[in-house]
Amino acid sequence: MTNKAIARIIVVSIILILHLQSKVQNERAYTLDYAFGVDFVSILLALSFGKKPAILRAMDMDLKNKTLKELEELVMGFGGKKYLARYIFSFIHSQDAVEIENISPLSKDFRQKLIEAGYYISTMGLVEKFVDPDGTVKFLFELGDGVRIETVLMVTGAPQSRKTLCISCQGGCRMGCAFCATGKLKYKRNLTAGEIVGQVNYVAADCGAVNNVVYMGMGEPMDNYDEVMRSIEMINHHAGKNIGQRHITISTCGVIEGIDRFGDEKLQVHLAISLHSSRDQVRSKIMAVAGKYPLRELLCSIKGYQKKTKRRVMFEYCMIKGLNDSDSDAKALVTLLKGLNANVNLIEYNPHDGCEFQPSSRNRIQSFLDILMTNGVETTVRYKRGQTIKAACGQLGATWIDKCD
Numbered sequence: 577m578t579n580k581a582i583a584r585i586i587v588v589s590i591i592l593i594l595h596l597q598s599k600v601q602n603e604r605a606y607t608l609d610y611a612f613g614v615d616f617v618s619i620l621l622a623l624s625f626g627k628k629p630a631i632l633r634a635m636d637m638d639l640k641n642k643t644l645k646e647l648e649e650l651v652m653g654f655g656g657k658k659y660l661a662r663y664i665f666s667f668i669h670s671q672d673a674v675e676i677e678n679i680s681p682l683s684k685d686f687r688q689k690l691i692e693a694g695y696y697i698s699t700m701g702l703v704e705k706f707v708d709p710d711g712t713v714k715f716l717f718e719l720g721d722g723v724r725i726e727t728v729l730m731v732t733g734a735p736q737s738r739k740t741l742c743i744s745c746q747g748g749c750r751m752g753c754a755f756c757a758t759g760k761l762k763y764k765r766n767l768t769a770g771e772i773v774g775q776v777n778y779v780a781a782d783c784g785a786v787n788n789v790v791y792m793g794m795g796e797p798m799d800n801y802d803e804v805m806r807s808i809e810m811i812n813h814h815a816g817k818n819i820g821q822r823h824i825t826i827s828t829c830g831v832i833e834g835i836d837r838f839g840d841e842k843l844q845v846h847l848a849i850s851l852h853s854s855r856d857q858v859r860s861k862i863m864a865v866a867g868k869y870p871l872r873e874l875l876c877s878i879k880g881y882q883k884k885t886k887r888r889v890m891f892e893y894c895m896i897k898g899l900n901d902s903d904s905d906a907k908a909l910v911t912l913l914k915g916l917n918a919n920v921n922l923i924e925y926n927p928h929d930g931c932e933f934q935p936s937s938r939n940r941i942q943s944f945l946d947i948l949m950t951n952g953v954e955t956t957v958r959y960k961r962g963q964t965i966k967a968a969c970g971q972l973g974a975t976w977i978d979k980c981d
């Protein structure tokens with residue numbers, strides 16, 4: 577055995593031990609996968625032995641998973657002119673090309689070269705589409721490797737006037753929030769930027785142009801940071817769907833490292849924080865991350881973000897009966913937000929099977945709202961939508977938890 581092989585085995589063994597140890601310390605949340613994204617151990621093993629795992633190979637070859645700049649490099653690598661990349665990008669993201677053969681501005685020879693090299697355009701496999709009487713539509717997709725995700729389209733305002741798409745960024749979620757059905761699914765993997773954008777492209781082709789995109793579906797965006805940022809670049813690009821940054825929101829359960837990085841991006845994209853309580857003790861009962869990121873540190877990070885960006889932050893607050901919905905909880909929230917440029921979105925809690933929590937009554941929500949408003953906190957209430965199809969906030973994955981895990 578060569579020295580190189582012995583070194584590889586030692587490195588892999590150390591990593592495996594650390595990984596198992598971190599799994600034992602906290603089954604759900606902070607494994608090494610958390611730091612590295614897609615199935616860390618299998619990737620590390622494959623890389624250690626000089627092979628790229630199938631999932632990374634597929635990501636590399638998917639043209640939908642490439643930003644315009646990456647496509648320009650690719651095209652030039654094949655001896656083509658840089659401007660051809662714009663045709664590829666625009667055909668995929670604006671004209672919904674699913675085959676390289678359909679990108680007609682490329683010469684036949686050039687298309688053939690790409691196909692022979694193994695490039696392809698990934699597609700979203702629709703498993704089922706559910707429509708709620710209130711107009712909400714939920715899409716259940718199956719990705720190339722069998723991972724299932726859900727995407728929700730909410731149509732509000734005058735007939736068909738405003739379409740907001742709630743997209744997923746991970747298969748399952750590592751954060752394990754107790755009130756959320758997705759948190760109960762086994763985490764599968766991070767989605768690629770192509771798979772994130774693919775949700776927007778599919779729904780726009782099926783239901784017409786999307787006005788707003790919110791990263792509030794399955795998964796924690798800050799836990800798949802790089803792919804989420806690449807997907808924003810692609811969704812926002814004028815050669816693609818051209819959705820303005822101010823029409824995009826990313827929501828985090830409070831991953832401080834992600835908020836700090838996001839503040840440096842110089843984007844106009846909105847930031848939302850899933851808060852759900854102004855007390856660490858209550859928050860840690862429903863959100864595993866609260867132990868790692870206490871409110872004092874979370875607030876400090878948000879203040880840092882606002883200092884850099886001067887942007888308002890939205891705080892999401894699920895109203896759960898008897899847990900976080902008292903008058904004193906409302907007053908604690910007023911105190912917590914003092915000095916911040918913030919607004920609050922109260923969410924009527926959406927229970928799902930096997931969940932111990934119940935929604936607050938509408939009267940309770942109103943009293944809570946009154947306290948916030950009389951104390952100068954701008955607040956909106958999001959009442960349940962998409963209830964019959966389990967498409968409401970915190971319910972994604974609820975229909976197939978048992979079937980998959």
Ligand code: SF4
Nearest residue numbers: 749751753756759795
């Ligand atoms: S609320 Fe968001 S972060 Fe928490 S488990 Fe659900 S998807 Fe993950």
